Amino acid sequence: MLLHHDLRSLFLNDKYADLTVTCKGREVKVHRAVVCSQSSFFDKACTSGFKESYTGVIDLPEDYPDIFEKFLAFLYTGNYDDGAQALSSGASRAATISHEDVTMELFRLDSTVRDQAVLGYMEENHKELKSGQAVLGEDDSDESEPDSPSESPVSMAERTFAALEVMLTSIITKIRFYTMADKFDVNAARLLARERLCYHTKIFLLSVPSYSNITPAAVLSLSENRSRMMYAGFSTAVDELYGTTAPYDVIIQKLLCPWIGTAFEKEPWFRKPLIPVMRKHADLALAMILWIVEDEPAW
Numbered sequence: 001m002l003l004h005h006d007l008r009s010l011f012l013n014d015k016y017a018d019l020t021v022t023c024k025g026r027e028v029k030v031h032r033a034v035v036c037s038q039s040s041f042f043d044k045a046c047t048s049g050f051k052e053s054y055t056g057v058i059d060l061p062e063d064y065p066d067i068f069e070k071f072l073a074f075l076y077t078g079n080y081d082d083g084a085q086a087l088s089s090g091a092s093r094a095a096t097i098s099h100e101d102v103t104m105e106l107f108r109l110d111s112t113v114r115d116q117a118v119l120g121y122m123e124e125n126h127k128e129l130k131s132g133q134a135v136l137g138e139d140d141s142d143e144s145e146p147d148s149p150s151e152s153p154v155s156m157a158e159r160t161f162a163a164l165e166v167m168l169t170s171i172i173t174k175i176r177f178y179t180m181a182d183k184f185d186v187n188a189a190r191l192l193a194r195e196r197l198c199y200h201t202k203i204f205l206l207s208v209p210s211y212s213n214i215t216p217a218a219v220l221s222l223s224e225n226r227s228r229m230m231y232a233g234f235s236t237a238v239d240e241l242y243g244t245t246a247p248y249d250v251i252i253q254k255l256l257c258p259w260i261g262t263a264f265e266k267e268p269w270f271r272k273p274l275i276p277v278m279r280k281h282a283d284l285a286l287a288m289i290l291w292i293v294e295d296e297p298a299w
Contacts, residue, residue, distance in 0.1 A: 013029075026065040099187070231270040
């Protein structure tokens with residue numbers, strides 16, 4: 001943790017920078033000792049005789065600049081802000097455990113230890129989205145004010161959906177961060193993104209209002225429309241997950257299956273947008289079938 005604390009001051013700081021990374025028009029100065037020591041992608045680019053090794057410039061034309069900045073934040077600080085989980089003052093657990101432990105959690109995870117290894121840490125350090133409050137992160141000082149006794153049901157519903165929209169955006173951010181961490185071969189970053197993605201997927205799907213629990217009737221129409229939008233947005237996120245993660249990387253896909261499968265089974269509003277995604281991605285459809293039959297994700 002001391003190392004990340006020392007490197008924090010160099011994040012997005014040109015001082016001592018000796019490598020330039022361009023990403024869709026955005027230019028960032030970085031330090032080879034930081035990025036190359038943690039990423040085999042950047043190490044090879046700078047040492048394998050490619051043009052980047054003598055120009056000192058690496059171009060990333062296909063990546064998201066905002067996600068790349070978050071990725072750099074992880075390399076320099078051991079943590080990153082994904083919209084639902086703010087960047088804290090300390091490095092994340094994934095950034096401080098050994099490489100061997102990171103590898104074990106990434107590639108040797110099974111259903112027996114799924115909740116303990118992936119969700120357990122998050123359950124201990126995060127607040128669930130309740131009564132329209134978004135996941136705030138690890139800082140207890142950021143807790144929202146209690147609901148006003150005079151707050152109308154419509155106002156409460158609006159606040160709930162505003163929080164859900166923030167969480168949905170953060171889920172997409174996690175998927176893109178995970179994909180980038182895989183591309184650049186930084187397993188600790190992958191592990192952190194996967195932990196957060198599993199946790200926030202669970203909370204998101206548990207928190208979207210359904211027909212069976214929407215009261216009073218005054219907010220039914222509002223909630224139905226917004227809930228359908230939330231499920232459609234999440235289905236798009238699932239499509240991106242299955243479309244961008246590597247074929248060999250089945251664990252992250254199947255870790256989400258219990259939450260996706262439960263919502264698909266119980267929520268008719270979720271089925272319509274997810275069915276086209278299942279038709280598009282056979283692995284998702286197969287995992288769903290096996291989960292229903294075995295009551296377990298397909299490992």
